[in-house]
Amino acid sequence: MTSPCIYLDNAATTRMSSAAIQAMLPYMDTVYGNPSSLHSMGQRAGEALSDARRTIAALLGCDASEIIFTSGGSEADNQAILSAARWGEKRRKKHIVSTAFEHHAVLHVLKKLKKEGFEVTLLDVHENGIVQPQQVAEAIRPDTCLVTVMYANNEIGTIQPISEIGRICREKGVLFHSDAVQAVGHLPIHVHEQQIDMLSLSAHKFHGPKGVGALVVRKGVPLIPLIEGGSQERSRRAGTENLPAIMGMAAALTEACEGMEAVNARMQAQRDRMIAGLANIPHAALNGDAYDRLPGNVNFCFEGIEGESLLLLLDDRGICASSGSACTSGSLDPSHVLLAIGRPHEIAHGSLRLTLSRDTTDEEIEDTIRAVRDVVAHLRGMSPVWRDMEAGREPFILR
Ligand SMILES: *Cc1c(COP(=O)(O)O)cnc(C)c1O
Numbered sequence: 001m002t003s004p005c006i007y008l009d010n011a012a013t014t015r016m017s018s019a020a021i022q023a024m025l026p027y028m029d030t031v032y033g034n035p036s037s038l039h040s041m042g043q044r045a046g047e048a049l050s051d052a053r054r055t056i057a058a059l060l061g062c063d064a065s066e067i068i069f070t071s072g073g074s075e076a077d078n079q080a081i082l083s084a085a086r087w088g089e090k091r092r093k094k095h096i097v098s099t100a101f102e103h104h105a106v107l108h109v110l111k112k113l114k115k116e117g118f119e120v121t122l123l124d125v126h127e128n129g130i131v132q133p134q135q136v137a138e139a140i141r142p143d144t145c146l147v148t149v150m151y152a153n154n155e156i157g158t159i160q161p162i163s164e165i166g167r168i169c170r171e172k173g174v175l176f177h178s179d180a181v182q183a184v185g186h187l188p189i190h191v192h193e194q195q196i197d198m199l200s201l202s203a204h205k206f207h208g209p210k211g212v213g214a215l216v217v218r219k220g221v222p223l224i225p226l227i228e229g230g231s232q233e234r235s236r237r238a239g240t241e242n243l244p245a246i247m248g249m250a251a252a253l254t255e256a257c258e259g260m261e262a263v264n265a266r267m268q269a270q271r272d273r274m275i276a277g278l279a280n281i282p283h284a285a286l287n288g289d290a291y292d293r294l295p296g297n298v299n300f301c302f303e304g305i306e307g308e309s310l311l312l313l314l315d316d317r318g319i320c321a322s323s324g325s326a327c328t329s330g331s332l333d334p335s336h337v338l339l340a341i342g343r344p345h346e347i348a349h350g351s352l353r354l355t356l357s358r359d360t361t362d363e364e365i366e367d368t369i370r371a372v373r374d375v376v377a378h379l380r381g382m383s384p385v386w387r388d389m390e391a392g393r394e395p396f397i398l399r
Pocket residue numbers: 011012071072073074075077103105150152153154179180181182202203205211212213
């Protein structure tokens with residue numbers, strides 16, 4: 001079945017690969033046993049679970065015992081941060097370092113901890129959307145229990161200096177968590193070499209199924225369960241494992257890692273073509289660093305345009321895109337990520353995120369550039385604010 005739309009919202013979720021779907025089927029149909037059951041059907045399920053765990057661990061550079069399967073990225077983020085906080089609390093270390101442009105699955109947990117009396121330092125990410133390792137080093141205090149910095153941003157795609165931050169945290173004896181949901185399956189990652197103590201991932205961001213992910217936890221890092229019950233996942237996450245989804249995730253990650261270099265080379269060229277095409281639009285600006293960004297991420301602000309209107313008109317032309325993150329679109333709040341990189345409110349409302357996948361074609365890129373140009377011109381033609389700007393009654397903010 002071919003999709004009728006040009007799908008450029010791959011940072012929100014991806015299409016499942018057929019390898020992932022095929023890998024799931026036997027575990028819904030023939031090998032449906034509970035991995036904890038002692039009979040042969042349960043044992044077969046248990047062996048498959050161990051295989052998937054080993055496969056994923058090998059691809060991420062950690063030990064199989066360090067993988068905890070979760071319901072996705074949000075759960076992994078919550079468990080990592082709350083575990084570090086509870087550990088810190090016992091040692092009177094109630095300070096956490098993070099950044100202003102994390103995903104809400106991180107920011108909202110930090111907000112909750114603040115209400116409980118934790119102190120949170122949210123680092124500035126500069127205009128280019130990248131946090132400097134030096135900022136992390138300077139923010140760490142004797143009472144810091146955790147540093148949590150995302151691997152790559154979900155809105156503007158900027159890639160953070162994770163290995164350097166890992167080294168600093170290890171030197172200072174502070175736990176380091178990274179929300180790597182946008183990076184796993186898209187960038188080479190080695191949890192041990194990069195000195196990451198905890199890492200979150202989610203299968204549906206790399207062509208696997210929704211509702212499954214993992215938290216990687218280095219041996220010895222204290223973890224508390226969010227869900228109590230049976231002794232699955234070594235008592236760190238109760239509940240019967242979602243074996244079909246876990247098998248799909250292992251297959252999707254294998255495929256993504258095997259093809260990564262070739263896919264990224266092609267996608268990066270398409271991304272740069274799209275950036276060049278959209279940068280030609282007057283009073284438009286790329287959000288985030290042009291080079292240190294995910295191979296498939298394009299994010300622009302267009303002056304005088306409402307992001308929502310832009311999205312709806314693009315949708316009419318069969319293009320699925322996003323303005324800001326899926327959680328914020330639908331609300332009228334400007335993106336916290338764009339505000340964090342210093343975009344003023346008026347501009348932060350007019351953003352467009354286009355995220356490519358390995359299935360994106362060159363033709364789709366050209367069609368999209370044309371459509372965005374047309375739609376931006378059309379919307380500006382109807383906007384009184386834009387007319388005031390053109391007449392010089394209001395100043396332009398972008399160039
Ligand atoms: C999608 C995403 C999440 C949430 O993952 P879910 O599996 O949907 O819960 C967390 N962090 C980042 C950076 C994401 O892109």
